[in-house]
Amino acid sequence: MENRRQKEADIKQVKVYSRSQDGKWEDRGIGHVAVDYMEKSDDLALFVYEQDSNEIILMHRISPDDIYRKQEDTIISWRDPLYSTELAVSFREVAGCSYIWDHICNVRRNSNFGTLNLS
Numbered sequence: 001m002e003n004r005r006q007k008e009a010d011i012k013q014v015k016v017y018s019r020s021q022d023g024k025w026e027d028r029g030i031g032h033v034a035v036d037y038m039e040k041s042d043d044l045a046l047f048v049y050e051q052d053s054n055e056i057i058l059m060h061r062i063s064p065d066d067i068y069r070k071q072e073d074t075i076i077s078w079r080d081p082l083y084s085t086e087l088a089v090s091f092r093e094v095a096g097c098s099y100i101w102d103h104i105c106n107v108r109r110n111s112n113f114g115t116l117n118l119s
Contacts, residue, residue: 011096016048016058019086029057033089033096035103044107046100048089060087064111068104073097076104 016028031048038045038061048058060080067078074097077088091097 011091011093011099013051013092014048014089014096017088017090019088025088031057033091033100035062035100044103046089046104058087058089062104062107064108066108068101070097070101076101 012032012034013030014033015030017025018028020026029048029050031050034047034049035044036047037043038059044062046058046060046062047056049055050057060078061082063078063081065081067081069077071077071088073094074091075088076091076097077086079086089100091100
């Protein structure tokens with residue numbers, strides 16, 4: 001049981017980065033990633049909770065726009081339009097990256113489906 005919990009924690013573990021004004025990637029912390037609804041909203045968001053304090057170190061509304069890039073098998077990056085900055089999450093495990101990437105793709109797919117004119 002303990003091994004299973006540890007494996008689930010490893011899959012969700014990420015390191016968060018933001019690009020500074022001089023173009024360098026800055027470490028914003030290590031935490032556990034989750035996809036959940038934003039408070040008082042139907043929008044899904046990417047949350048990263050700091051691993052020790054459980055404080056939110058990243059909250060990003062998943063955009064229907066094509067702003068996301070999957071790099072290698074363990075990194076997802078994007079330019080956050082709200083903060084005009086480039087962000088990235090680096091996953092400890094390939095499975096965690098794939099899981100979150102699938103959620104992002106589903107949000108984009110469902111959003112695009114909703115805008116189709118079916119009449």
